[in-house]
Amino acid sequence: MTGDEDGVFFLTGKDFANAGSASSNLKGILEKRGIPAEIIRRASIAAFEAEMNVIIYAVAGMMHYTITPERIKVVLQDMGPGIPDIGLAMQEGYSTAPDYIREMGFGSGMGLPNIKRNADKLTINSVVGEGTTVEFVISLERSGR
Amino acid sequence: MKLFELVESLSLDVKTPGADLTREVTGGYVSDLLSDVIGHAPEGAVWVTLQAHVNIVAVASLKGLAGIILANNRSPEEGTLRKASEVNVPVMTSGLPAFELVGRLYALGLRCR
Numbered sequence: 001m002t003g004d005e006d007g008v009f010f011l012t013g014k015d016f017a018n019a020g021s022a023s024s025n026l027k028g029i030l031e032k033r034g035i036p037a038e039i040i041r042r043a044s045i046a047a048f049e050a051e052m053n054v055i056i057y058a059v060a061g062m063m064h065y066t067i068t069p070e071r072i073k074v075v076l077q078d079m080g081p082g083i084p085d086i087g088l089a090m091q092e093g094y095s096t097a098p099d100y101i102r103e104m105g106f107g108s109g110m111g112l113p114n115i116k117r118n119a120d121k122l123t124i125n126s127v128v129g130e131g132t133t134v135e136f137v138i139s140l141e142r143s144g145r
Numbered sequence: 146m147k148l149f150e151l152v153e154s155l156s157l158d159v160k161t162p163g164a165d166l167t168r169e170v171t172g173g174y175v176s177d178l179l180s181d182v183i184g185h186a187p188e189g190a191v192w193v194t195l196q197a198h199v200n201i202v203a204v205a206s207l208k209g210l211a212g213i214i215l216a217n218n219r220s221p222e223e224g225t226l227r228k229a230s231e232v233n234v235p236v237m238t239s240g241l242p243a244f245e246l247v248g249r250l251y252a253l254g255l256r257c258r
Contacts, residue, residue: 017224019202023231027207044207045183052179052200105196110180117184 005029006066011054011078016104019055022063023047026074033067035140041119043072043138050076050113050134056101057081058131071120072138082128089124090116146170146253148212148235151191155249157214157237161222164235170211173255175247179204187258189255191250193243199224205234212236216243 007029027044028056033072035043047063054061056079068072078090083089091113116122119136149166152159160165171189176182177196186192188209194201197219205213212235215221221229221236229236239246 017199020202020207024203024206041188041209048183048203048207049180104198104200105177105179105194105199108178108180110178110184114180114184 001031002069004066004068005033006064008065009063011051011058011061011063011076013055013057013059013061013080015055019052020048026065029065030067030072035072039072039138039140043074046115046118046136046138047074049114050074050136051109052106053132053134054078054080056097056106061131069139069140071141074137075135076131077131077143079131080144082130083124083132084128085128086124086126101144146255148191151250151253152237154194155239155241155246157239160226160236160238161229161234163210163230165233166235166244167187168211168235170255172257173247173250174210174257175243183208190257193246195219195243197221197225199228201225201232202228202232202236206232210234214239214246216241216246 023044026047030040058078061078064075088094092113093109095107095109101107120139121137123135148168148170170191172187174186174190176204177194182204186208189211191211193214193216197215215238218240
């Protein structure tokens, strides 16, 4: 498949039993399109981290993807607490996750940096008390980086 | 090294019957922080951890890891095994502590890169 394609996955906060299924489905869609493995790897990692943030912090959210021959764009929009200081949240090791989340091995403050490292472009918009939108783009016009 | 050779050498207990143990293990990684594994574990690695919940399967599948070994006799949760069988991620357990386990994996020639 080479044309444009888009879709949406709905995410439920604290639903750890199904956490990761949206990014896993997205990975399957990318594989079907025959996108190079290295790009799929980067897109799946970024999607998983962004998905987990919604599961961990928000009440609910959605992951919307659009794939064109030029790029993969993924937008995660959530109803969550919002991020008061995005610069601080981007710092490796900074996390506001509660203890029980950390005991599961999440909340190590590496999620957003992992997204940034794997995406070609990352945009975060957040309103405290309303929610956060994380958008990342991975270019398909060159292989690897 | 094939996964089944590793299972034999270290007397690992395979918790996912029917899982593909013929997979080539090309490295190793040890961590209990999921984002650390996502960021740094090499593809084809066997992952040593104490985390036993279902999300480790998603991480292993995402990263194309060869399998997960739970150290110190941690038992995987039921949901973990169900998911692992579904997506064909072998889950094994060992009575050895993580330090000891990783030492033996290293001695068998596995590296992190």
